[in-house]
Amino acid sequence: MQLIDGKAVAAQIKLEIAEEVAQIKAAGGKTPHLAAVLVGHDGGSETYVANKVRACEEVGFKSTLIRYEEDVTEKELLACVELLNKDADVDGFIVQLPLPGHISEDKITEAIDYRKDVDGFHPVNVGRLSLGMPCFLSATPAGIIELLRRYNIETKGKHCVVLGRSNIVGKPVSMLMMQKATPGDCTVTVCHSRTRNIKEICLQADILIAALGVPEFLRGDMVKEGSVVIDVGTTRVPSDKTKSGFKLTGDVAFNEVAPKCSWITPVPGGVGPMTIVSLLRNTLLAGKKAIYV
Amino acid sequence: MQLIDGKAVAAQIKLEIAEEVAQIKAAGGKTPHLAAVLVGHDGGSETYVANKVRACEEVGFKSTLIRYEEDVTEKELLACVELLNKDADVDGFIVQLPLPGHISEDKITEAIDYRKDVDGFHPVNVGRLSLGMPCFLSATPAGIIELLRRYNIETKGKHCVVLGRSNIVGKPVSMLMMQKATPGDCTVTVCHSRTRNIKEICLQADILIAALGVPEFLRGDMVKEGSVVIDVGTTRVPSDKTKSGFKLTGDVAFNEVAPKCSWITPVPGGVGPMTIVSLLRNTLLAGKKAIYV
Numbered sequence: 001m002q003l004i005d006g007k008a009v010a011a012q013i014k015l016e017i018a019e020e021v022a023q024i025k026a027a028g029g030k031t032p033h034l035a036a037v038l039v040g041h042d043g044g045s046e047t048y049v050a051n052k053v054r055a056c057e058e059v060g061f062k063s064t065l066i067r068y069e070e071d072v073t074e075k076e077l078l079a080c081v082e083l084l085n086k087d088a089d090v091d092g093f094i095v096q097l098p099l100p101g102h103i104s105e106d107k108i109t110e111a112i113d114y115r116k117d118v119d120g121f122h123p124v125n126v127g128r129l130s131l132g133m134p135c136f137l138s139a140t141p142a143g144i145i146e147l148l149r150r151y152n153i154e155t156k157g158k159h160c161v162v163l164g165r166s167n168i169v170g171k172p173v174s175m176l177m178m179q180k181a182t183p184g185d186c187t188v189t190v191c192h193s194r195t196r197n198i199k200e201i202c203l204q205a206d207i208l209i210a211a212l213g214v215p216e217f218l219r220g221d222m223v224k225e226g227s228v229v230i231d232v233g234t235t236r237v238p239s240d241k242t243k244s245g246f247k248l249t250g251d252v253a254f255n256e257v258a259p260k261c262s263w264i265t266p267v268p269g270g271v272g273p274m275t276i277v278s279l280l281r282n283t284l285l286a287g288k289k290a291i292y293v
Numbered sequence: 294m295q296l297i298d299g300k301a302v303a304a305q306i307k308l309e310i311a312e313e314v315a316q317i318k319a320a321g322g323k324t325p326h327l328a329a330v331l332v333g334h335d336g337g338s339e340t341y342v343a344n345k346v347r348a349c350e351e352v353g354f355k356s357t358l359i360r361y362e363e364d365v366t367e368k369e370l371l372a373c374v375e376l377l378n379k380d381a382d383v384d385g386f387i388v389q390l391p392l393p394g395h396i397s398e399d400k401i402t403e404a405i406d407y408r409k410d411v412d413g414f415h416p417v418n419v420g421r422l423s424l425g426m427p428c429f430l431s432a433t434p435a436g437i438i439e440l441l442r443r444y445n446i447e448t449k450g451k452h453c454v455v456l457g458r459s460n461i462v463g464k465p466v467s468m469l470m471m472q473k474a475t476p477g478d479c480t481v482t483v484c485h486s487r488t489r490n491i492k493e494i495c496l497q498a499d500i501l502i503a504a505l506g507v508p509e510f511l512r513g514d515m516v517k518e519g520s521v522v523i524d525v526g527t528t529r530v531p532s533d534k535t536k537s538g539f540k541l542t543g544d545v546a547f548n549e550v551a552p553k554c555s556w557i558t559p560v561p562g563g564v565g566p567m568t569i570v571s572l573l574r575n576t577l578l579a580g581k582k583a584i585y586v
Contacts, residue, residue: 106426127420130468131460133399157487165471167424174467175423178458178483187494189482190471194450201480 032287143274220256325580385411436567513549
């Protein structure tokens, strides 16, 4: 069994991006600029956005954080999106989800100019992903593909089983894995809460991508020898052994599953660190107008 | 074994649409208007477009056919798309594919206003389909779903195997079949030319959707007893027994497969007749501004 070290890969890619940003600046080019909009004071969202802003600084991007209180109206938030759409200095921006219940996340997501949608959540980017066209790939699917690429893991003709059909992981990663591309070219099965014989299907997988959000769902008796396991789960499970009072737990019962794998991602330190890097890459592409003019 | 009679369902839906159009007109509303752009004189395209125009007339739509010779430039065609986008009387329009090699199909498709894209090929409609949002569904996937719905075929928790990963059938129908919806809620496997153990996977299917474009690919020993088989294939195979000189042949070896099925679509008369009906329905929705304002 070999570990897929997402933390190390993410650090390496950050260095590559930082180097490219330095070259752009040295050549008198525009510094890539990411803006993040944060509504309210949810602990998770605060942490995610703070990490994104810090990552921007590490690679030499300009970053802007725009904060609203919980009671911001949808109209105010739409006006903010409109300003960011028009701001020529902002190359890409994100509105951190989830939003308060009185604001339509769909409406906000669709209001973002798809050419600045570095989260890859706008229907244009989702559609182009499905069609195999250049686009801003959403962070987690892009991170998974990049890990498979960097570790030279063979995917062509393999059977990839995806657990979960969410709009941000299950569906897009299944599209990418079936695409005529490298990584890709897999036979893909998508399982979810309605799947009846999930153990039987998992046992057929050469590559398993677990994104159900159910801690330790995938047990040792559900994977075949030599499989590749990508664990997307990051559930906070209460723990009295950590200072924070919780432990980040994946969808995979690591101790049982790992001995049977050829490759496996740990949690934390697997897919997680790759997501911010995907956002940085999209922002760099946006700054370079590499996907949309 | 029972036949899924696409011809009869399509005729029934046409009646329903015609009735609704008559009501709209009686109430002084606008007659839905579909425009079709046809480039060149390809026999298949001529037939498809003629059938679409005739179907429009049957249900009481207004229709416009715009023709260009094979040597039309991309710029001229883009100008035509722009005119149709702006024409308030045109509710929806299609540009019949394939286009001559010197014209980018992607560029033309993306130039169409997604609110008039009744073929459902624009990235916005593809993305919204994937996200489970209201949209213009592309014709073949929508036709398949409608057949399953009209025949009350149980899909929830079933294993649906899709053969083919094309942008117009395999990928979108796999998205629809996995969606939390009725029909839908299937475990979905997508197979294609790179799939190694395709027979073994087909034998697990409760519902098989064959869209490879390989005549009689699916043989009797590849399906389990009681399965539902949807045949999307329509390849013209040379034949000396027909006046036209060819025979429309599906992806399913019907005589071998049918006896094992609970339900099966014939070719012709199965999925085929449903595709035009899907286009009519999208045009009606466009006319009513039911999806986009």
